[in-house]
Amino acid sequence: MSIPAVSWHVVQTRPRSENKAALHLQRQGFEVYLPRYLKRRSHARKVDFVPAPLFPQYVFVAVDLLTQRWRAVNSTIGVTRLIGHGQLPVEVPRGVVDSLRRRHDVQGFVRQHREVMRPGQKIRVRDGAFSDFLGSFESLNDGERVAVLLDLLGRKVRVVMSADVIEAA
Numbered sequence: 001m002s003i004p005a006v007s008w009h010v011v012q013t014r015p016r017s018e019n020k021a022a023l024h025l026q027r028q029g030f031e032v033y034l035p036r037y038l039k040r041r042s043h044a045r046k047v048d049f050v051p052a053p054l055f056p057q058y059v060f061v062a063v064d065l066l067t068q069r070w071r072a073v074n075s076t077i078g079v080t081r082l083i084g085h086g087q088l089p090v091e092v093p094r095g096v097v098d099s100l101r102r103r104h105d106v107q108g109f110v111r112q113h114r115e116v117m118r119p120g121q122k123i124r125v126r127d128g129a130f131s132d133f134l135g136s137f138e139s140l141n142d143g144e145r146v147a148v149l150l151d152l153l154g155r156k157v158r159v160v161m162s163a164d165v166i167e168a169a
Contacts, residue, residue, distance in 0.1 A: 005064045008033070008092040011073060012080040018053045021078030028072060031062035035100050037110045054110050060097055063089065122169040123148055128161065134169055135159075 013021040022032045039052035053059075061082075063070045070089060073082045082089045103110050117123070117137040125133045125148075135150035138158065146163045149156045 005066050006031075006062050007065070007094075008060050008062050008097050009070075009089040010083040010092060011059050011061050012083060013057050013059060013078050014080055015057060017078035018057065018059055021076060022059050024077045025059070025061055025073065025079070028076065030068070030073070033060040033062075033097055033101070035060075035110045036108075051109065054100070060092060065089070117146075117168065123166045124169040125150070125161070125165055126167055127165045130159065130161070137166070 011021060011025070018034055022034045025032045035054040036051045037054050038049040041048055041050050057080075061073060063073070065088070070082070073079060073089075084090055100110055105111050117140075119136075119138060121137045123135055123137050125131055125135070130150060133150050133152075135148045135156075138147040138149055140146050140163065141160065145160055146166060147158055147160050148166060150159050151157075
């Protein structure tokens, strides 16, 4: 059994230059994967969703280390460096890119998997003003915000916060 010569590697990009780096890498003949998701953005009481990189400042690039001029990646516009160990680039474990691609929706964005919680389930706040507080899950509002009941000053207080900052306790 032969080992495929092409493998996936990680490229660090300059801040907010993921698309630019991907474009220039593709122009050089590299296969590039830039996973994106729809990020919730609120501004002036308006909420919308905008495409954003799943891994800010990083893209995946498929490279055949035996036949391609992979060192050229480091001098590509928008690229900071090809992540490596010593003189060679570090290979992304097999299946990672395929796993991410299987999570794409019809628009090509990576679906975010959130832990499904039941009303009354015990939670812990991981971050923010209520960090390390315990409470119970009440409801999911718009997919990004949750209502929880926190034990504050000896009574249950309903607080609405980002779904990203809670976890099951």
